[in-house]
Amino acid sequence: xxxxxxxxxxxxxxxxxxxxxxxxxxxxxxxxxxxxxxxxxxxxxxxxxxxxxxxxxxxxxxxxxxxxxxxxxxxxxxxxxxxxxxxxxxxxxxxxxxxxxxxxxxxxxxxxxxxxxxxxxxxxxxxx
Numbered sequence: 730x731x732x733x734x735x736x737x738x739x740x741x742x743x744x745x746x747x748x749x750x751x752x753x754x755x756x757x758x759x760x761x762x763x764x765x766x767x768x769x770x771x772x773x774x775x776x777x778x779x780x781x782x783x784x785x786x787x788x789x790x791x792x793x794x795x796x797x798x799x800x801x802x803x804x805x806x807x808x809x810x811x812x813x814x815x816x817x818x819x820x821x822x823x824x825x826x827x828x829x830x831x832x833x834x835x836x837x838x839x840x841x842x843x844x845x846x847x848x849x850x851x852x853x854x855x856x857x
Contacts, residue, residue, distance in 0.1 A: 747818075749773035750789035752781055754805035756797040759857030760824040764795050778805040783812050791818045797857070798825030798837070806841045819849050824857035 749771045755761035768775045773793070776785050786792065792814060796805035803823050808814075823837055838852040 747790035748788060749791040749793065750785055751775045751793045751795065752778055752785075752805055752808055753795040754778040754797055754803075755795075755824075756799065757857075760795050760797045763822065763824060763855060763857070764793075767793060767795075778808060781808060781812070786812050786814065786817070789817065791820070793820045793822070795822045795824065798823045798827065798854070801827075801837070801840075803837070803841070809841060809845060809847065814847055819847060821849050821852045823854045825854070826857070827854070829854035829856060 751764050751768050751771075751773045753760050753764040753775065754777065755764070764775055767773065773791075774785070774789070778796070794805050794808060796803035806821070821838075821841070827833060834852060834854045837854060838849060842849050842852075
């Protein structure tokens, strides 16, 4: 439950009223459950990663990418290399069995954002 509360308060009041898109990849259902919770709280559109199109991204102001973590890899984060996220507020979360320590979270964030011109407003790891 503490993770759900943490996720809900990632966004500013302004962003909560903007058009939000949640892109997710879920292996066993935990990531989809988090995406569903956020989608309801933010009145956001949800799209599975495999069904994502650039037009979905273009319609949104705020993008949330959520992905299952498998062997330190987050499949939905591949979207960062396939689509244009220019001028979007970007938030990310990963769900896995690894203890979501600050060190692990920072390692995963750097893995996906150290060589990109994108900024991730918040990147969190969750138990799932």
